[in-house]
Amino acid sequence: MAKEVSPGVKALRQVVEDVYAEAREAKKRGEPVGWSSSKFPCELAEAFGLHVVYPENQAAGIAANRDGEVMCQAAEDLAYDNDICGYARISLAYAAGKRAAKKLDPETLEVMINPETEKPYTELVDINEIWAMPEGEEKEKRLAAIKPYRQMQMPMPDFVLCCNNICNCMTKWYENIARMHNIPLVMIDIPYNNTVEVDDTYVAYIRGQFDKAIHQLEEISGKKFDEKKFEEACANANRTAQAWLKVCDYLQYKPAPMSGFDLFNHMADVVTARGRVAAAEAFELLATELEENVKTGKSTLPFPEDYRIMFEGIPCWPKLPALFRPLKKNGINVTAVVYAPAFGFVYNGLDEMVRAYCKAPNSVCLEQGVDWREGICRDNKVDGVLVHYNRSCKPWSGYMAEMQRRFTADLGIPCAGFDGDQADPRNFNEAQYETRVQGLVEAMEAARLAKEA
Amino acid sequence: MSNLENLFNKFEQAASSPAGQLAAYKAQGKKAIGVLPYYAPEELVYAAGMVPFGMWGSNKKTISRAKEYCATFYCTIAQLAVEMLLDGTMDGLSGVITPTICDTLRPMSQNIRVSMSDKMPVIFLAHPQNRFDENGLRFTISQYTNIRKKLEEIAGHPITDDDIREAIKVYNACHVEQRRFVKLAGEHPEAVSAVKRSAVLKAGWFTLKDEYTKMLKELNDELEALPKVEWPGTKVVVSGIIFDNPALLQIFDDYQIAIVADDVAHESRTFKTDIPDDADPMMALARQFANRDHDVLLYDPASAKNRRAEYVAQLVKDSGADGLVLFMQQFCDPEEMEYPYLKKELDAQNIPHIKLGIDQQMRDFGQARTALQAFADVLAIG
Ligand code: SF4
Ligand code: SF4
Numbered sequence: 062m063a064k065e066v067s068p069g070v071k072a073l074r075q076v077v078e079d080v081y082a083e084a085r086e087a088k089k090r091g092e093p094v095g096w097s098s099s100k101f102p103c104e105l106a107e108a109f110g111l112h113v114v115y116p117e118n119q120a121a122g123i124a125a126n127r128d129g130e131v132m133c134q135a136a137e138d139l140a141y142d143n144d145i146c147g148y149a150r151i152s153l154a155y156a157a158g159k160r161a162a163k164k165l166d167p168e169t170l171e172v173m174i175n176p177e178t179e180k181p182y183t184e185l186v187d188i189n190e191i192w193a194m195p196e197g198e199e200k201e202k203r204l205a206a207i208k209p210y211r212q213m214q215m216p217m218p219d220f221v222l223c224c225n226n227i228c229n230c231m232t233k234w235y236e237n238i239a240r241m242h243n244i245p246l247v248m249i250d251i252p253y254n255n256t257v258e259v260d261d262t263y264v265a266y267i268r269g270q271f272d273k274a275i276h277q278l279e280e281i282s283g284k285k286f287d288e289k290k291f292e293e294a295c296a297n298a299n300r301t302a303q304a305w306l307k308v309c310d311y312l313q314y315k316p317a318p319m320s321g322f323d324l325f326n327h328m329a330d331v332v333t334a335r336g337r338v339a340a341a342e343a344f345e346l347l348a349t350e351l352e353e354n355v356k357t358g359k360s361t362l363p364f365p366e367d368y369r370i371m372f373e374g375i376p377c378w379p380k381l382p383a384l385f386r387p388l389k390k391n392g393i394n395v396t397a398v399v400y401a402p403a404f405g406f407v408y409n410g411l412d413e414m415v416r417a418y419c420k421a422p423n424s425v426c427l428e429q430g431v432d433w434r435e436g437i438c439r440d441n442k443v444d445g446v447l448v449h450y451n452r453s454c455k456p457w458s459g460y461m462a463e464m465q466r467r468f469t470a471d472l473g474i475p476c477a478g479f480d481g482d483q484a485d486p487r488n489f490n491e492a493q494y495e496t497r498v499q500g501l502v503e504a505m506e507a508a509r510l511a512k513e514a
Numbered sequence: 515m516s517n518l519e520n521l522f523n524k525f526e527q528a529a530s531s532p533a534g535q536l537a538a539y540k541a542q543g544k545k546a547i548g549v550l551p552y553y554a555p556e557e558l559v560y561a562a563g564m565v566p567f568g569m570w571g572s573n574k575k576t577i578s579r580a581k582e583y584c585a586t587f588y589c590t591i592a593q594l595a596v597e598m599l600l601d602g603t604m605d606g607l608s609g610v611i612t613p614t615i616c617d618t619l620r621p622m623s624q625n626i627r628v629s630m631s632d633k634m635p636v637i638f639l640a641h642p643q644n645r646f647d648e649n650g651l652r653f654t655i656s657q658y659t660n661i662r663k664k665l666e667e668i669a670g671h672p673i674t675d676d677d678i679r680e681a682i683k684v685y686n687a688c689h690v691e692q693r694r695f696v697k698l699a700g701e702h703p704e705a706v707s708a709v710k711r712s713a714v715l716k717a718g719w720f721t722l723k724d725e726y727t728k729m730l731k732e733l734n735d736e737l738e739a740l741p742k743v744e745w746p747g748t749k750v751v752v753s754g755i756i757f758d759n760p761a762l763l764q765i766f767d768d769y770q771i772a773i774v775a776d777d778v779a780h781e782s783r784t785f786k787t788d789i790p791d792d793a794d795p796m797m798a799l800a801r802q803f804a805n806r807d808h809d810v811l812l813y814d815p816a817s818a819k820n821r822r823a824e825y826v827a828q829l830v831k832d833s834g835a836d837g838l839v840l841f842m843q844q845f846c847d848p849e850e851m852e853y854p855y856l857k858k859e860l861d862a863q864n865i866p867h868i869k870l871g872i873d874q875q876m877r878d879f880g881q882a883r884t885a886l887q888a889f890a891d892v893l894a895i896g
Contacts, residue, residue, distance in 0.1 A: 140857050142842075142850035144587070149851075225643065229617050232643060233810070233851040236817035240855060243818045250813065252640035252653070253614040255623065262656035266642060269649030423617075427624040450585045455847065459621025462583050463628055480585075 069347030073330050076340050080333045081211040087112040088216035093281055098231050099332045100421045101224035105274055107294035107336040109282040114215050118332050120148035122212035124378035124484040128161035133485045135159040135185050147453040147484025149234045156238045158189040161213055162206040170202045220244050220281045226251035226421040228456045245281060247274045251419055257429045259416045267415045294336040301335040302407050304344030309401035311351040312441045316366040318354030321395035323361060325376050331404045367392025368505050371438050374449030374457060379486035387498040397437040423456040431467050438472055444505045448478040452488040475504030521733045522710050528717035535720040536606045539565045548610035550595055552811055554639055555658050555799045560723060561681035562669040568719025569595045570780055571874045573759045583625040589845045590874040592618045599630055609635040609668050615811050616848050637664045643813035645804045654800035678795035688723045689785040691730040696782060698737040700774030700833060703745050708766035708773055712758050715781050748893040749774045751830045754841035755849060756780035765883050769890040775833035777826050783809060810848045822852060823859035830865050836893040837866035844873040866892055
C-alpha cells in the first residue's frame with residue numbers, strides 16, 4: 062500500500078519538481094541553465110532570474126533511484142578514482158553524458174524485462190551518442206528509454222556556480238564540469254574556519270567575491286543586477302529557513318509528530334528552492350500539519366517511537382530500506398539531524414548573509430560542529446547517536462571520532478558508528494550496520510534501566 | 515671518498531633522520547616548528563629564527579594511535595602526521611602549522627589542535643582559492659599575519675619586516691639551487707641516482723635553508739663540472755604528491771629510469787615559484803602564493819581550459835623525457851580528480867605514462883617493480 066502523503070509533503074515535492082521542470086523548459090527556450098553546489102549563495106542567481114539546478118541533490122536522487130552504482134562505475138571508466146566522493150562521481154559521469162536507461166533489446170529495441178524482478182534491466186548509455194544519431198525511430202526509442210525520473214532528466218549546464226564552503230572537492234569537481242562543457246565557472250571561495258566566530262577578514266574576502274560573482278552573472282544572464290529581486294530572494298530564503306527550522310523543531314515533541322528521517326527528503330527543497338516563496342509556503346503548510354499531529358497525537362512515523370536518536374551524516378541513499386529496517390524493528394525515531402541547524406540560517410543584511418554562508422557543514426571548526434549537534438540532541442531529547450562514517454565525505458567524517466567522544470562526555474549518551482557511503486552501495490555493509498544499531502539499542506536500554514533504577 | 519660522495523652522505527643523513535636533525539637543532543638552542551603541507555609561509559618561521567620542519571608523513575611508521583582520530587580512508591600523509599604528533603616523535607617541536615587546503619587537512623587541523631592542546635601551539639592556516647586580486651591577497655596577508663603573531667609568541671620576540679626580507683632572500687636563493695639541482699640531476703643520472711636525488715631534495719625539509727643552500731650549491735657546482743655522458747637508460751618526469759621511499763626509488767635505479775624533471779608536491783611544486791619583489795614583505799609572500807599555478811590543489815580561474823595537464827605535458831617535452839610516471843597517493847582526491855584530464859592530454863600528445871598507487875605504509879613494491887620494468891621496456895622501444 063502506498064504511504065499516504067500529506068498536502069504539505071506533496072507541496073514540497075512539487076516545488077522541487079518545478080525547479081527541474083522550469084530548468085528543462087528554460088533550456089528548451091535557449092536560456093542558460095546553471096549547475097550549483099548546494100550551499101552556493103542562491104540569492105545571487107535568483108536576483109538574475111537564472112535557472113539553476115543542484116548536482117548534489119541530483120546525485121542523491123540518482124542514488125536513491127538505485128542508479129548510483131552504475132553512474133559511479135561510469136565515472137570510474139572515465140578514470141575518476143572510486144575513492145572520490147560518490148556525488149562527484151555521479152555528477153561527473155552525468156556531465157560527461159552518461160545516463161542510466163532501461164535496457165533495450167539491440168534487435169527489436171524493446172525494453173528488456175528482468176524476469177526475476179519483473180522490472181526493466183538497466184544499461185548505461187551516452188546521451189551525446191544518442192543525440193548524434195539520425196532522426197528516426199531508434200533515436201526516439203533510445204531517448205525514451207532514459208530513466209524518466211527528474212534527476213536523470215536534468216538539463217546540461219551552460220554555467221556552473223561553485224561554493225566550496227561544504228568541501229574543497231567542489232572546487233575541482235566544478236572545474237572538471239567547466240572543462241567538459243567549456244562554460245564559465247563562478248567561484249565563491251569560503252576558506253575553512255577554525256573559530257566559532259567568523260572573522261571580519263573572512264567577511265571582507267567573501268564580500269569582495271560577491272561583487273565579482275555579480276559581475277560574472279551579469280555577463281552570463283545578459284541582465285543588470287536587480288537589487289530589488291535580490292532582496293526578495295533574501296527575504297524568501299530567510300522565510301524558508303525559518304519555516305524549515307520550525308518544521309525541524311517539531312522533533313522536540315515526545316513522541317515526535319513525524320519521522321525525523323523525512324527531513325533528509327525535505328532537504329531537497331532547502332537546497333534547490335530556498336530562495337523561492339513556494340518552498341517557504343510548503344514548509345509552512347507542513348508545519349501546520351505537524352501542529353495538528355501534535356494535537357491529535359498522530360505521527361508520520363510508521364511505528365511507535367521507543368528510542369530517539371541523532372543520525373549523524375548523510376544517509377546511504379541506495380540503501381534506505383536497509384537503513385530503516387533495524388530502526389523500525391527497535392522503535393527508533395531519528396529526531397535529530399545536523400542539517401536542521403546547518404541549513405536553517407536566518408540573516409539580516411549582506412554581512413550576516415556572508416557569515417551565514419561561512420557556516421556550512423564541513424566549513425566550521427570542531428567546536429561549532431559539536432555545539433550544533435549537542436544543541437539539537439538536547440532540544441530533541443535523543444537517547445543515543447548513530448554516526449555514519451561516510452566513505453564519500455572526507456571533510457565530514459574526518460573529525461567524527463573526536464565528536465563522538467564529546468557527545469558521550471557532554472551528553473552522557475551512547476554513540477555507535479557504522480561504515481557506509483551516501484551514494485555508492487558497494488561501500489555499505491548491512492550486517493555491520495545491523496550489529497552496530499543493535500549495540501546502540503543495548504547501550505540505550507542499559508542507560509534507560511540505570512536511570513529508572 | 516670523493517667530495518661528491520661526501521656531500522650525498524650528508525644529505526642522506528639529514529633526509530633519513532629527521533629526529534636526529536631536530537635533536538641537533540635543539541642542542542644548538544633553536545626552536546623548531548612543524549609545517550604540514552601545503553604552501554605554509556615557512557619563511558616566517560625562518561624569519562623568527564626558528565627551524566621549519568616539514569611534516570610529510572613517514573616511510574617508517576605504521577598507523578596506530580591516529581586511529582583514535584581518523585577513519586581508514588584518509589591518505590597516510592595526513593594520518594602519519596597525526597601519528598607522529600601523538601606518539602611523541604615530534605615532541606621536540608615548539609609548535610605546528612596546519613594548512614587546510616584539501617578535505618583531509620580540514621578535519622585533521624581540528625584533530626591536531628585538539629590532541630596537541632596540552633603539548634604545543636597549533637597554528638591554523640586557511641589559504642584563499644580566489645587568491646589573485648587585491649581581495650585575495652589581502653586575505654592571504656591576514657592569514658599570514660596571524661601566523662606571524664603566533665610565531666612571535668613562540669619565539670618570544672617580534673619578527674621585523676627586515677627579518678622577513680632576509681628570509682625571502684634566503685628562500686629565493688634556495689629555490690634557485692633547488693631548481694638547478696633538479697636540472698643537473700636530470701643531466702647526470704649516472705651520478706645522481708633516483709635514491710640520491712630524493713635524499714637531496716628531502717633534506718631541505720629538515721635543514722635550515724641557508725645551510726642547505728650552501729650544501730646544495732657545493733653539490734651543484736660539483737655536478738656541473740662532471741663530463742657529459744650518454745645515458746643508456748630511459749628518462750621520465752615524475753608527478754604526484756610525494757615519492758620518497760628509498761625502496762621504491764631503487765627500482766628506478768635498477769631499471770635505469772632517470773628522473774629528469776618532476777611535478778611533485780614535495781619537490782618542484784614547492785620551489786618552482788619564487789617570491790616576487792615587493793616593498794611589503796608580507797605582500798611578497800602573498801603574491802608568491804597567488805602565483806602558484808598548475809596545481810591539483812589550487813583553483814584555476816581558466817578552468818574551462820586544460821592548463822595543468824598542458825603544463826605537465828610541456829614539462830615532459832621540455833625536459834626531454836620519454837614518458838611520465840604518476841604516483842597516486844591512495845585516498846588523495848585532489849590528485850585523483852585531476853587525473854582524467856591529465857591522462858587525456860598525455861594521450862593526445864602521445865606521451866606514455868603509468869599511474870602507480872602508493873601509500874607510505876607500503877613495504878612491498880613488487881607490483882610497482884613489475885609495472886616500472888614493463889614501462890621502462892615500453893619507453894626503450896618507443
Ligand atoms: S565530499 Fe562531502 S560535502 Fe563534498 S560533495 Fe561529497 S558529500 Fe558533499
Ligand atoms: S595527499 Fe592528498 S589528501 Fe592527503 S593531504 Fe595531500 S592533498 Fe590532501
